[in-house]
Amino acid sequence: MPDRQALCGILFVLHTGIQWEYLPPELGFGSGMTCWRRLAAWNEAGVWDRLHQLLLNELRSKNRLDWDRAVIDSSHVRVARRGPEAGRARSTERGRAASITSSSTDSASPLAVSLTGGNRNDVTQLEPLLAKVPAVAGRVGRPRRRPDALLADRGYDHDKYSRLLRQRGIRPVIAKRGEPHGTGLGTFRYVVERTIAWLHGFRRLRIRWERRDDTHKAFLGLAVRLITHRHVQRLC
Template identity: 55%
Template sequence: MCAAIIDDDLWTLIEPLLPAPKPRRKKYPGRLPVSNRAALNGILFVFKTGIRWRDLPIELGFGSGVTCWRRLRDWQDADVWNQLHALLLAKLREAGQLDFSRAAVDSSSVRAIGAGGKTGPNPTDRARPGSKHHILVDANGVPLNAILTGANCNDVTQLLPLIDTITPIRGVRGRPQHKPRVIYADRGYDSDAHRRCLRHRGIRPIIARRRTEHGSGLGKFRWVVERTHAWLHNFRRLRIRFERRADIHEAFLKLGCALVCWNIFRSMEPSF
C-alpha cells in the first residue's frame, strides 16, 4: 500500500489536471502502471526529503524513482503545475486572502550540483555553478509568480517578466487580477528605466536606491517575500539543485509555489 503524503482534498484538485494515460494494448497489456496518486506521492517524498531518485523506497508503494521522474517530466510538459498554481490562487482570491494592494519581489541563490541548464557562476559562492529563484508575492506573502535563471543573472532583468507573466487570477466575478498596485524591491532592482516601465503599466515602484544609507524602511513591507523563500526552502529539493535539466527543477519550483498556496488556504479553515 502506498504511503499517504498528499491529502484527499488536494488530490481532488490535482487529479482532473493530469493528462489521460496512454491507451494500453488489449491482447498483451503487460504490467499495470503505477497509479498517478502513488507516483505523485513519490514525487513529493523526493521533493520534501531531498533524496536521490534512485533511493526512493519502493517498499512504500511509490513505484521506482525512474517512474516518478518520468511522471514529473510529463506533467511539467502538460503544464499541470502552472494550472494547479492558478487554481489555488483563484481559491485564495475567492476566500479574500489575496491582497494586490502591494507586492514584493526578491531572489535567492541555490547551488547547482553538476550545473546544467539555467545555471551560472554564483558571485556569492566563489563562482560555483548555481541558479536563482526569482519570486513575486502579494502583501500576504502568497507566491504569485516564480522564474528560474542562472545565479549570475541580475535581479532587475527579471522584474518585468515576473509581472508580465502573472496568470490572470479569477475566483470572483469581474475582471481577473493580474498586476499589483505597488511593487517593493531592494537595491538590486534599482533602475530608472524599469521604474518608468512599471509606471507605464500602472504600478507604483518603491525601490531602494543604490549608494544610499541602509535603513530605507522597506523591510516592513518586503519581509513577506523573504519568508516565502524560507517556506520554499523547507522543501529540501529547492535548497540545492541536483537536476541538470532546467525543466525538472522548474517543475519543483512551481510545485513548491502551489504547495505554499495550499498551506495558506488550509490554514484559513476553522479548527474544531
C-alpha cells in the same frame, strides 16, 4: 502506476531530497524513474500552472489576496551538476556555479517564481516574473494579474525598469542605491524572504541536483503550489 502513487513518490523526493534511484519501493512509491517521468509530463502539460491559478482564485474569492502591493526578491541556489540556467555566481558567492530563484509575493502567498543562471542580474527578471503572474479570477469583474505597487531592494533600482513598471500601471517602491539602510521597506519585504525560506525548507530545492532546468522548475512550481495550498487550508 496510479497518479496518486506517483505524486506521493514525487513529494517524498521533494521533501527529503533523496535521489530518484534510491526512492524506497517498499513504501509503495514504485519506480523512481516512473515518478520522474510523471513529474516531467505533468509539468510540460501545465498541470502546476492550472493548479496554482485555481488556488489563487480560491484565495481571491475569500478576499485573501492583497493587490495593493507585491514584493520581489531572489536567492542563489548552488548547482551540483552544470546544465541550462546555471552560471558562475557573483562575487558574493565566491564564483561558484549557481542558479537564481526569483519570487514575487503578495502579503502572504507566492504569485510567481522563475529560475535563471547565477550570473544574471536580479533586475533583469523583474518584468518576466511579473508576466508569470496568472490572471486571477474568483470575484465579480475582470480577472486581475498585476498589483498596484511593487516593492524591491536596491538590486532592482534601475530607471529603465521603473519606467516599464509605470507603463504597466504599477507604482515602483524600490530602495535607492547609494543611500543608507533604514528605508522602512523591510516591514513589508519580509513576506518574500519568508517565502524563499519556505522554498528552501524543501530539501530538494536547497541544492540544484537536476542537470535539466525543466525538472528543477517542476519541483519549484510544485513547492509553490504546496505553500499556496497551506494558505487555502487555513481558510477552511
